[in-house]
Amino acid sequence: MRPFLAVVCYFFFWQVSLAQITMETVRAEEGGMELYATNTGNVPYTVLIDYTELTNLNSIGSSGIVVARPGKSKVLTLKRVTESQSTNLRYTYSFIKGDYSRRSKEETVYLIPLPEGTVATGIRMTHIENRLQPKEENTDYVGVSFRFGLPTEVVAPRKGVVSEISMDKYSDKNNLDFDRGENFIELFHDDGSLTKIMVLSPGSEKVKLGQVVFPGDVIAESAGESYNSGLHVRLANMKPVKDGTTKLKYEMLPMKFVSKEGVSDVAEIQELVVVHPDEVVTAEMSKKEKKTYEAGN
Template sequence: MKIVLFFLLILFSSASSFAQITMDTEYKDDGSIELYATNPENAPYTVLIDVTAHSNLLPIGSSGLVIARPGRSKVTTLKRRTEGQSTSLRYTYSFIKGDYFAKSKVEPTYLIPLPEGTLATGIRMTHIENRLQPKEENTEYVGISFRFDLPTEIRAPRKGVVTAISMEQYDEQQNLDFDRSENFIELFHEDGSLTKIMVLRPGSQRVKVGQVVFPGDVLADSAGEEYVSGLHVRLVNMKPVKDGTNKLKYYHEPMKFISKEGESDFPQMKKVAVIYPEEIVTAEMSKKEKKAFVAETQD
């Protein structure tokens, strides 16, 4: 029995990073076909499999979506429909960092990623398209910026795993409005989303890829002196979704932050004081992590 396979790799370019997710197959004695993904990174990827042709196989599922965990893992099994008949499969696939299916146990509330007591001004970022003088304004949510007065440390806004670090960019220009090469640290969260923290001082990272960080942990030093807006930090949360054209993209979830003035996703510019409520800091911790945190704060 000869099985014809066709692979077309579509690299999904995202704001976070590139990865080389590869797929391979194993053929079982019962006629089924197992698909495996190899993921070289430490965060899961959502893979969209588009079966272009097949014979005598049951479908993968209505969504065509599977999750590629770090390392090599089986992502799906295609069962043979009729015994004694050959099977064949052709497909393409695309992928994006993050877990489409994961959900959070609680609705996440973020810390403002600055030291407790800092006064900061929160303002939503504008879409890059609006900088190109379009006919209509793009009001899609793309993240938030916090401005502050003095250089400081940038803290983790939420529990997560460090999945990417880019801290090598030195910008000698002045009066910048936007820079595509901003230094950043990226966190992966239990709800399958990623938070990218941008505008950081080159080489100032205090964390490593693969490290678990908790709300308030130091990530790096602040930057932004070369910008028109001055010192600031930018954040965007990204969750994989499948759009109406059967393609993968990121949905930028409005982030809700806690401050002395209450909870807000900053629909308008607002100056607030940074606080670290224990119930927010520990919200996504495991029982073991929470016990260790309480013991440490009581010492």
């Protein structure tokens, strides 16, 4: 392995909700109530309902956390408890992108989001709080960075729906450790999680919102020339979870990547050769998608 100078990578995450989620209450049969959600986005959102008044009503199949699919859908049924008594309902709600309820059937393996044959250095990222010299190091998992030598294409690391694109940030700064205005493309996956692919060249996106992409599909061009660490791409995978009784947050999920050297969670700095094995590329495809892929190869 060639000599390598370790450079710390910082990660900062902020929540952006592009969809407008609205809730509607409808009187149901036998005195109950039904809640409908309208989601103007192209992927599901997790919605947390906080009841400020719930009189003579019980929810069926939910504890107040529901999923709003794209479009309009019924998300909750409230049944009247005592027929002779009146009912009343007041609530507030919050929401974030992603589906808390979905689970992956098998362990997911990611492609390193670069063309096959690229030599990249994988680095486990550290939380930006550590840059502020805290008394204790924040060891929370926040994603992985891959460094490489020459400008290149960036590809999708796994199958997903393009759920957000932010590619209009131009930086005139140099010697950066971190830039809050990083360009990114976000993918929504069948397991309900989201992967954000960051540090992309402005205006270089090759995909559009709502598009389904597959592992290895080109999504943008690389960037990072203005960073101390040079050209690199960062990835973070996250999923909605309940934080206490009245809040939602994202839980950062560890990722495993395939390379010529094997499958690794990049716990240590590693030099890796990018490969795109068919079994990883097709792992999340439907039977129809897999058949189309195999016919073209």
